[in-house]
Amino acid sequence: MEVVNRLNWVTGGPQGSGVDTAANVFAKACALGGLYLFGKREYHSNIKGEHSYFSIHVSDKPVRAHVDPIDMLVVFDLETLFRHALHVVKDGIIVYDSSIEGSIDDVPTLEKRRRDELRSVLARHSLEGTAEGMLKLVEMNGVRLYSIPCHDLLHDIASKRNDPSLSKMVRLINMMMVSASLALLEYDQQLLVDAIRYIFRARKSIADLNVDAALYTYNYTKARYANTDKEDGIGYRLIAREFRDDMLLIQGNQAVALGKIVGGCRFQTYYPITPASDESEFLEANELLDGKGSVVVVQTEDEIAAVAMAIGAGLAGARSSTSTSGPGFSLMVEALGWAGINEVPVVITLYQRAGPSTGLPTRHEQGDLLFAIHAGHGEFPRIVIASGDVEEAFYDAIRAFNYAERYQMPVIHMVDKAIANCVTVCNEFNPALVRIDRGLLLDSVTNATTSTTAEAVVVDGRYSRFRFTGDGISPRIRLGTVGAVFWNTGDEHDELGHITEDPDLRIRMMDKRMGKLDLILKELSYEEQAMVYGYKSDATVISWGSTKGAILDAIDMLKARDGIDMNFVQLRLLHPFPTSRIASLLEETRLLIDVEMNYSAQLAKLLRANLQRDADYHVVKYNGRPMSSSEVYEALKGIVRGSVRSKRVVLRHGV
Amino acid sequence: MEVVNRLNWVTGGPQGSGVDTAANVFAKACALGGLYLFGKREYHSNIKGEHSYFSIHVSDKPVRAHVDPIDMLVVFDLETLFRHALHVVKDGIIVYDSSIEGSIDDVPTLEKRRRDELRSVLARHSLEGTAEGMLKLVEMNGVRLYSIPCHDLLHDIASKRNDPSLSKMVRLINMMMVSASLALLEYDQQLLVDAIRYIFRARKSIADLNVDAALYTYNYTKARYANTDKEDGIGYRLIAREFRDDMLLIQGNQAVALGKIVGGCRFQTYYPITPASDESEFLEANELLDGKGSVVVVQTEDEIAAVAMAIGAGLAGARSSTSTSGPGFSLMVEALGWAGINEVPVVITLYQRAGPSTGLPTRHEQGDLLFAIHAGHGEFPRIVIASGDVEEAFYDAIRAFNYAERYQMPVIHMVDKAIANCVTVCNEFNPALVRIDRGLLLDSVTNATTSTTAEAVVVDGRYSRFRFTGDGISPRIRLGTVGAVFWNTGDEHDELGHITEDPDLRIRMMDKRMGKLDLILKELSYEEQAMVYGYKSDATVISWGSTKGAILDAIDMLKARDGIDMNFVQLRLLHPFPTSRIASLLEETRLLIDVEMNYSAQLAKLLRANLQRDADYHVVKYNGRPMSSSEVYEALKGIVRGSVRSKRVVLRHGV
């Protein structure tokens, strides 16, 4: 049977060798053909040489996550073969550069443990620990092999273009292999060409060269393998459709950056760190906004300076933010409390990666939730929100600023490596759906004194930055506002902002600040607090952040394959905790399954602390690789079927 | 009726004027007379001039906390009169320097709000806003006034000693006033002399001068007021008793320092911060240990360096620690995770003060609990313990190092300003009760290879720092150990300590590290996890840290005055949370009252998250002043009597 337009395509190679570019061409080609896709990048904390790979899950229906089984593996180096070949499904495809040869020990970047494992697997089948052995083994497993003589083809291209040096341009090989894979899938050749031209749009001559090489390989592959009978040949096909023009092919870090631009962020600080700095670099590259305006992006000496500068800019009246990941966030904690006690709006975009400490700096985890909620000595209000996918990341980035200014407090917007570094086809972002709410920010005090809010702003001829008001929110002005001055201090303060140690005033100020947390729960819409997907069901999956995609895909699979119904509750506001919203969403839930990417099921702790209800199962993962829909599907099915014994289920997939 | 040997004595004055010294003399005199006491210091974040005061709660039975109503107020400046006089009980005493005069507005350090309040109170009684008015008012309230003409007496002393310059030594006045108060209480004059000599033991000539002034004043006061009829005169008396020689008069920060010395801490780093640096300065002053040995104390450039150096010293094999409070701890968070992933024993003594941010830097709070438990990105094991009083602080300081080395992880020992800065009479610390447990620290690898643990230590001729073992604890060696080397990294690592990104190894390492938390709960005694005070009761107060004293005193009062029975559960291990211990302690509890010094009832959150049980009442306080036994008593009584409406009870006492 032929599978049309559903495919998990994977390629890999040494870092710095162009794997990403190749995969991006494949993704763009698919997107141009109206296909949906979810692409995931995995890479080491290394600049050149270690293994990285890209998996692209393509479909003609929306896909929200990656899956584990590989349908088509594109191999142009030894390590990719050794690492991934065994995950290719029966009837799946491996396209490989025919020059690949060598033994397991020729791959120093492969962990010793894995080498031993592979050797013993091959030995069990009386095969040698070589590329050849591996290829034999997978063939025995039912995988179809297609070899492409890349070096010969490269030679041909070189002589065709009359440029012998080209035959040494091994960088072209990955593009050639992508073309071969698309040829095997009988995909529209023009879309491949267009994709290459798009990816290399800044460098025309390189684009031309790549197009040449791609087409040559495409035609070669087609000629060689076209007549393969579909029955015992290639079981997959991709067929281009009309694309919808309101769809984007975009990454999470770009979505956040675009959100910041729309949301009015005009001052961004950062200190380089994976996977957060991509966003800042994108902002910097686009610092000049269309129409009037700009985003000033400042690279600081460390994360302490980054957050302090962002707060300073916030005081001056700019919407300001900083982006970081765990280690950087750890350094920001002291200043966070300063912003809290001084009610300064500032946004921290926290790109989670696998901790603790330096951890797995380029890998995925959702391990910072409880830290983000409790970070900083003493007690002060903050808002913590988490995005579930690329599209949400855009809108949340905007909301974060609205919250920060409306409630005058720091907002931590949590995303993670899986969102930041994935590429996906999603709905066009629509700025028209968005409102900018600056809260009680006054442009001038003089105006205010003549308006109705007069008394609220100036008392005894003085502006009180921390005026006690009904809802705890005091009218705010920018540094530099004519006709007023104010003071801030990290010490407890009076309404003017001067230090006080008065115990009664202290209580009032704490009540003012902390009381805003209740206000937030009153004012935020249900959707902003938590989303529910699916109909009421007595079985509910609950989660937060980037697991959303895998869960939704898994729930669909459960329904489609097994007739099992589940709904999904996604926490979007993590702090203050939307207790009553969640309680009402879970009213009919009998089976509650918590799914998260960390060791200790942090959300489940919050559920217990706030609802006094525990999830019945904790499906967790902490190996640094995001959850796939396939493993979530298996776990949920196991739970429903009663085959899962322990309350805690640890997922372990991923390479 | 005369009250014998039960007294709440208070004195105050501008900072830097010798209030502490005066109070210390009073405390020492009481202690020498075999009396128990609990002394509490309150002071501003200021060097000279702002108001500070000292309250000493004296009794012939052990006292564990301060109380609010003042029995005897010793006044030698205007501000003390205005701030405290109204808290003196009917039939209580004010002794004051007769030269005190002036109006409320002469006290610029008094907050405007408080000045207005005082003026209006006085005006309501048609009194002027002056010292005179105030004295009249309290006299109307039934307070007995005793004035001492300090300046005249000083003059006399000066001419007696033939040194006219002495008449300008206003610093003597506070000592004179203490003497006057002791004379009124008819306390043994020799004990006063001995106390002065003890306090000034380093400076004999100053001691002599103070003794002269004290005796002169004592005799004057006695002569002037001795014949006052007890019935309408002085209602209080202090009578010296035989003292027990196994009691100490000591402060919390000194107790921690002594614990560290006994516990084997030989490397302490610190960056100055209130109220933590007293401990480090005490250690430095006593760096040379009796017998062989020393404590190296290093003042660092900041708290990041402080914790990093302590960790470095821990790696080298020293028991090492650093002491700080909230702002400093916030800066230590990143390195904490490094110690966690590298399983380095290190102790952080966290002296809580009122936050957030700079907050009320010299005031009290227990606001850092959830932060301490969750501090640091990602997930790693740590132990958090909290001491309830000065005596516990000593033993806990030792335990902290045992835990750190036994479980190879950072230990956060939480104390707070109320413990650090209180002075109390308590049982002598007994080093003989203490064991030193260095866990799996090996002095040499060669020895180990010939011993039974051989295989555990050296594999393939290599020492594996992070060897997988049954209980997750790997044999540890010092940097510099002959015959071995090891590696550490903040990245995820293999058994040797080298970086790995292998997903399966990652899981095993996380399991190894985090699994130690379960081991801790298995191994720690019930008493180390939580203490219960009192018999089984269906009403339980639950708390942690320095509220212990006030709670125990309040429970005694409830029993004695109202016949109400309650027991008290004190959490000593806060993380990992001793769920089953607490569950069993609370089995028969019907009414559970959480008492803590913070806004959001942080312990109650932990109870919910871990036991899925909420306290029925949250008695909280967050005005920067520690809980008094009197206010805790009132709150508990109100709850039992049903007069408390809301679940949350906010205590507000304190000046």
Add this chain to the structure above:
Amino acid sequence: MASRQFKLSDYKTDVHNDWCPGCGDFAILNAIQMALADMQIERHRAVVFSGIGCSGKTPHYINVYGIHTLHGRVLPFAIGAKLANPSLEVIAVGGDGDGYGIGAGHFVNAGRRNVDLTYIVFNNAVYGLTKGQASPTLKLGLKTKSLPKPNINQGINPVMIALAAGYTFIARAYAYDVKHLKDMIVRAVRHRGLALIDVLQPCPTYNDIYTKEWFSGLDRIDPVTGRAIPRVYKLEEQGYDPVVHNPDDEDELNAKMMQAIAKSKEWGDRIPVGIFYQNEHIPVYEERISSRIPDYLSNPPALQRIEDGNHNPYADIKRLLDEFRVGTR
């Protein structure tokens, strides 16, 4: 003289000042207020940022915008505000522990940016507010009355670090020469670039070495005049020229730096105050931003319009979205 709109008293608040009697901080506070009055800076245009310490309380006593930040972080806070709105007149103040100790990383890296602001360090060689521990400027082996043992750390040379880091105006002043200090502040504020003034500040409570009396030379009386011979002297009175005149003359530049360093090492009997170094030829950070963002100064981050008046976003991302459209070729 032109009529002055703002009086000295306009720059004072009625907040109770709780520094110790005789603290040099009072003098510095006065000098800042005098400088503001001298320059007739409108109150709303000035922002004084501070770190934590006795010195950190300064903004509360000055009647302009005042931001009392965190220990060691005054520079990044101040820079953030200044870059968000470059029309603010930003003055950062703080202790020597604050600036050269816990804040040393920011102190060095601020030099790389040369943001147009003034940083005044209250240098009393101790940590005042935490009771007199040695600060980074106290020299090895000295023992102030607050120290139980002689200082175990060397003292650093702030002038030289500032030079190495890129500060373009480096001065030293003495707290009790208020008029001169005021002049230094005016010069620093007028300087286009990052200006450091290291102020020798007696802390009578903890530092009994660098006292007012010592700076005034009360321990060395001229036998002839019978008058004290002050230790502090003014560079400008010695014909010292701190200014880099020719931006293209590398020799001049080096010479100016070398003389500043030589002067920075004088200590003890003769202590120079005044401007050690000034170079206005290094573009300030604001100009560097402007070279990328032409309307940066006229439309800075803090004042940009971000909504259309109807709460709709003002920014237009159509061009960017087009780039990401699936169909874009």
Add this chain to the structure above:
Amino acid sequence: MASRQFKLSDYKTDVHNDWCPGCGDFAILNAIQMALADMQIERHRAVVFSGIGCSGKTPHYINVYGIHTLHGRVLPFAIGAKLANPSLEVIAVGGDGDGYGIGAGHFVNAGRRNVDLTYIVFNNAVYGLTKGQASPTLKLGLKTKSLPKPNINQGINPVMIALAAGYTFIARAYAYDVKHLKDMIVRAVRHRGLALIDVLQPCPTYNDIYTKEWFSGLDRIDPVTGRAIPRVYKLEEQGYDPVVHNPDDEDELNAKMMQAIAKSKEWGDRIPVGIFYQNEHIPVYEERISSRIPDYLSNPPALQRIEDGNHNPYADIKRLLDEFRVGTR
């Protein structure tokens, strides 16, 4: 020649090295290993600490104790270990971003202590591991291939900062003169006090300005010899004497500092390497501790006995407890 117990290979691990081909780090790694072999330092006696960055991976490749710490914190970690056990031979390594950027506060304050250890900075003018952003040593306006726009920050002068902070040995070396670099390391390790070696390290992946070719002068061929004129030259070959000989001669001290600063400013056509400054007359921190704690070196914190063999505490606090006894007079 005496027989050598340890071979170069003894200092190598079998950990896969994943630096980019052609990275200058390889040369520095070799030089460190050669220096260890040269000095025949027993493997267990040496500890290499590192920060975070490409450079931070170094300890994993050296077969001595290796501690890969946090970004910017290598010095305090290393100092902690050294002070706990001063018999360890401690070498700290890290990137220029690590040391002069995020770590600048520790870099400055370490100078105040003069702990006897060696700090080697891999200076490639970029943040390698995070993909080539400008580091604190990249000069204003330069644009490496990894930067989208010219560097907006000035570069700092590490030699001068080290001098101002109190470092007693300051050298610069060039990664690809491995033998000279090795010599510098040996001299630094042998120096009694805090030694800095700033190593010019080509990063072929991101820095196309300070390349191996540029340092070798491949862009300037001597018309006569037809050979490249290297930019790097050795101070020692010019008769430069970095050593402070007479501790009591303040003039000499100042002159030595001034010449070091003058040399530190040479850049471009001629780039000096070698020892800029060395002063062994400042007591190291370990001595300062010893002056308070006489048996510190023989009985350091890490090796002290803290229990009696039976798990009973070894320390005796009787005297201290007596002081606090209620009855003590």
